[in-house]
Amino acid sequence: MxxxxxxxxxxxxxxxxxxxDLKIKIIKSAIxxxxINEIENGLKWVITGPQLGVEQWTAQICLDIQNEYPDFKVSVMLPFKEFGNNWKDDKKLVLNQILNDVDFSDYVSKDTYQSPQQLxxxxxxxIEHTDGALLLYDSENEGKTKFDLLKIKQTKEAKDYALRMIDFMELEDIANEMEEEKNNHLNY
Structure with missing residues (x-):
């Protein structure tokens, strides 16, 4: 991939x-x-979106990872022109910083939001520009990512497309590992 x-x-x-919020540290650790596991198996690019949450954290993580893996690249693709313009200024600032720092960013639709068809x-x-997807998603806690998962599952029926999901159980394991590590440091 x-x-x-x-x-x-x-x-x-x-x-x-x-x-x-501590949850961010746990999620970022999992991502x-x-x-890194995928990079060590040949991954060259991560392509993510601009949404607040997993997508922006992913871009930030990838920018940090580039210090260790300078040939690795990150792209943020926005669904439509002027995405995020209605956000509060602090959120716009973070998005603009990410867009300035990544290796590539652009709009999938050159128009402002017109309809759900753009999404x-x-x-x-x-999907057409990637070989697989990594989703932070737990089927017991549906969110907007459910629609991406459904599209990916349709794609998997027609072609070879990798899917890896990070669920809440994996996040709980990472939280426990972090807690153990913290306790071990306190014992020294």
Missing amino acids: KRLWVTGYRTYELGIFNEN KKNI KNYQTFM
Whole structure:
């Protein structure tokens, strides 16, 4: 796999409303672990979106990973022109910083938001330009990512397309590992 689409929950779907929430550290750890594993198996690009939550965290993680893997690239694709323009200024600032730092970014649709069809076209674009997907998603806690998963499952019926999901059980395991590590450091 050379190109990986990474997506998942939005911040509000995870109940995260503060950048210092411990859940972010756990989620970022899980994403980073999965991406590094893929890089070591030949991954060249991560392609993600601009959404608050998993997608923006993925872009930030990938930018950090480039220090260790300088040939690795990250792209953020926006579904339509002026995406995020209605966000609060602090959120717009973070998105603009990410877009300035990644190796490539562009709009799938050159028009501003017109209809849900643009979001379907975005999904199709992401699948056509990647070899597989990494989703932070738990089927017992549906969110907007459910629609990406359905599209990916349709794709898998027609062609070879890799799918890896990080579920809440995996996040719980990582949280436990982090807690053990913290306790081990306290014992020294």
